[in-house]
Amino acid sequence: MIRITIILLSLSSCSYINYGQLPELIKSSYFGVDLTVDQSFYDSQEYSFMKINLGKSVVAIMVLSQVEDDRYTWISESNERIITQNGRIIETYGLTHDARILNASNLNPVNEGNDSGVLLNLKSPSAIIQQHYSVKNIGQDNSYIHLTEDASLTLYLEMINTEVLKWTIENKYWLNKNNRVLRSEQHIHPKMPLIRLEFYYK
């Protein structure tokens, strides 16, 4: 929004600006930036990776660097790290606002669907909040086809309520028939935009 506003401000004044950049700027501001993972891109990657979209303006590839039990550590080229557990983001490092679930062992896999409670440690600024999770199975989602899967995925909806902040969020997980999360949309921090993840395993 502010990007467009500043450019419009510039439009109505003296013009040092290169207006040729406007269409691209408007396009990226409204529709965001993205990266397509197709077969050739997938084949060119040596290791498992995930595509991450932070809001509209950031897209990156993070490579799976470590697996410890059900915890997967993904690392970006510029050294940001995200740790997932059964597809859920449980720790982040290097983002504008990091977060860490202190008792991630309380979380059941998405497909088990039980309610659970966790403590979330927010950074920048620091705070610890208690959250309550509940998950429900929505059924097959035929509108999305993952590159590495022939069959459609099962969509799970996770409601997370943070009473103290009156913050209720809805995360989405798309699971394959082996109950592996292949796509997800998650909110991890009140000051961060929606995070969209696509997992590609090798």
Added chain:
Amino acid sequence: MAYKNYLSLLLVFFYAGLAETSLKNYLYPDNSPSYSNYGTLGLLQMPSARFHEEGTVAFNWVNNEPYQRGAVLAYPFSWMEASFQYADINNALYSDVPLFSGNQTYKDKGFSTKIRLWQESSYFPSIAAGVRDIAGTGTFAAEYIVASKRLSNVDISFGLGWGDLSHNNLKNPFSYIDNSFNQRTFINDTQGGDFSPGRYFSGPMGVFGGAEIFLPNLNGARLKIEYDATNYFEEGFPLGRESFSFAFKPVRKSDSRINIGFTYPVNRALKLQAGFIKGNTFTLGFSLHASVGKKDPFIKKNELHIPVKDAKKIKRFNAKENSNLYITSLNALNDRGLYVQKATWENDTYEVLYAQIKHQSYARATGRIAQVLDEISPDSITKFKISNINAGMLMNTIEVDRESFSKYRVDKIYNLAIKNIQIKSDKYDPKKYEFNPKQKFPGFFWSLEPDIRSQIGGPDGFYFGDLRLAFSSELLFASNMQLLTSASVGLYNNMGELKLASDSILPHVRTDIVKYLRATEKVNLKRMQFNAFFEPVQNLYTKISAGLLEEMFAGVGGEILYRPMNQNFAIGVELWTVQQRDYDMLFSMLDYKTKTGHINFYYEEPKTNIVLALKGGKFLAGDSGINVDFSRRFKSGLRMGAFFSVTDISKYEFGEGSFDKGFYFYIPLEVFYSNYSKQIAGWGVRPLTRDGAAYLIHSHYLWGVTEQAQSHGITRDWADLYD
């Protein structure tokens, strides 16, 4: 399962204390100050002692009958607010001639400023002093001293006001210091827009106060309540025609001194505001603010250094012959937007001369080159000499100790690496290089882009716009010679109603703007300027130019600038013989000819990155004097500046506004993108177009061309070395 719950309970108790205090940041996520109806930070009608962080730019618009006010604000320091306000006063006509005014209501332009005197601490409030309408017509003139203290979720402000903030009519405490403070004295022989020190903090005094109450879990929304000290019998034209001959109806009187309001932050940038003031008037507005000064303020850059593929093989290949190293360096750096012009490898030193138009930060450009050279150069090379050339002139030579650069590269410890980096100034000797790739001349670069010309706030209408298709080109005859052309064709405009003729008694060097706009609706040739650059002796840069130098003048002339490498000043001179261009902006000329020239002095204060630029000499209309320009550069490349000019013409000769003044921002476009770019968007406010103190706006000022010819232009960005 039970043990998990016990563990959670234990963690809750353990963290409970910590969580309590820090949660406020999330309960009230937007703590940033909000705007008053006067386009400055404050309560509703009253100011506060709050400021945005330095490097913030903002815009505010409020409808507050009978006023509609737009304000552009800048925060060059965390202790200073500067704003330009444009108020549409709906109870008065533009002039006392109805035929001339038409439907146009009175427009008032004014500057306001606020400075923090004391920073807020645990027990003491922030204290600030401000002046509204500091150099305007005085229609909204007021001064104040205000204190603000944040207590939990309430931000309380209390202050003393003078001028339009003097409702309580109390005795001025400053009168105990000097009797002159009892009386507000205005300068009478003014054309408006003049400073009026005789009124500041003078006359009777008012008191005001109020609070901004932040509401939990509402995204930082806040209620506002205040006691209003506005003297509504002084502000604007309160009694209609009895107050001012242009006014046609009185302003609604105040029924209550208590104002209430609500501000809602939609996101980090946008706030909506509404209020109920005077017991009878609803107000509505919005504000936008963005902190643009920090490095990568909006988007983190993802254009990282890409290591050279098969670097080890290339390194072995390069060890065999000098030419291998030259060719592979040229290709690898070209791929990264860094263009090798010449190179030479002698013993343990590899010297590369490059040009680039990608990175604002020359420290980053140097670092990128050093990284590539480190990857592909044979191990026998221990030193890189990286020289930058611009417009055929050598700007700098940076000597990089390879071992040290490489040692700190992984952990990006630039502050240790730079201990073994020297910045030098050299005399350019093109013959000393072994590798001289041939450059093809002439080179031709062009672009076709939309363009908009605007005319805002005249008596013929509030806004006139002209949408155009603009063609720009650069024809390079040699690395130091260019022909710049800029032309455009009109697509759509509403300039038809523009008719205001110049009332200036000086030569119409700028005030015939309407004639130029009207005569070029279909096509214009904005510029066709030939430039040749030379560096006759070390640190002395020259430019000779001829042609259609700007929209209104053509001619011939030149500029010389002495800019020593390890100093923070530069001094130069420019001289021009020019003739005024015809209104159609093609090749014909009007009769007016003049010689104009200035001595230019620049000083850059390295800690604050404040540049003082003085331009003294003879201006286009024949007046002589000085233009003073202060600007500050921020880490992102944002530059904020203000200027004024004083020349030997009287205020009467200058006309409305009394003297030339204004402020501007330059915002690097790369702050909006994840990749690097040198492009810049500029935005400037000059309240009135007058003929006095007007100077030639030719392209490629040497101060800008030689930015990296001074060590501070590189060292200020050392943190970017390993970006």
